[in-house]
Amino acid sequence: MLLIVGVIAFTFSLSAYLTPERAGKILAADLCGQGYAPDYGFTYDLQQSHWTVNWQGYVSENTVTEVDVILDRLNSASIAQTMILIQSEEQVSNRVNCAVHFLRYMQLGLPDGERKDNGFVFLVVVESNRIDVHYGVGLGLPALTASELTSLNRVAEDTYQTTKSLDLALLTLIREFDIVARSNYSPLTSPAPTQEIVNLPTLPSGPLGILSICGLLCIGVFFLLFLMWMLPKLARSGINFNPYGSGSRGSGFPLGGGRSSPQSRGGSGSGRSGRGN
Secondary structure: OHHHHHHHHHHHHHHHHOOHHHHHHHHHOOOEOOOOOOOOOOOOOOEEOOOEEOOOOOOOHHHHHHHHHHHHHHHHOOOOEEEEEEEEHHHEOOHHHHHHHHHHHOOOOEOOOOOEOOEEEEEEEEOOOOEEEEEEEEOOOOOOOHHHHHHHHHHHHHHHHHHOOHHHHHHHHHHHHHHHHHHHOOOOOOOOOOOOOOOOOOOOOOHHHHHHHHHHHHHHHHHHHHHHHHHHHHHHOOOOOOOOOOOOOOOOOOOOOOOOOOOOEEOOOOOOEEEEO
């Protein structure tokens, strides 16, 4: 009896505390754009196999692979470290905050150097009959203006409205972003290492120089003759003179075709965002 009374009292107190406004806030906290640092409600791995996150069921793997090629080049040139987050409209509350929070969570952008804080995020919200594109930009990319980036959003949205293909809309968005980013920032390359000039010893000229050259040639000929005399003896004794291994197929140094581990893509540890739209 006491247990039943306790349960009723707890339920009553909980219903009194959980007003509709508070319940709405708790529910909204699970939506993108309503979370708080440090994780902002995200649970994604900080290192991804593609620059596009949550793409399954929305675009093909061929598309995200083609996007990777473009964004890999932008990243290796230290222009922008860019990720794309695809979400359904039911998963997002504040769309601008969602893009900025994802940039911070994934720690996008270089942590130091001339291109510090060069992180960037595109958020693609998928609705029933359209897409809504937003962005979050790092503090280190001030040359990317709001008018340029908003125009990119509209181009992607219009492409989807015309074709109803999210694959084509995503490719159009990233190709146009590549053009805009490179028009504002040139690739940051390391200076080529200077080659050390080695001064080779010069042979004396005249008769003495000719004798020196002849002597070197004679030594080389004697060495080749000695090698030709030794190889058959080594072969008969069972020693295989092969500098690359035992000679069996698949042994020694690999000649290519080995499986390499998949590339990881993610932030370099910055995550400092400046603005979104």
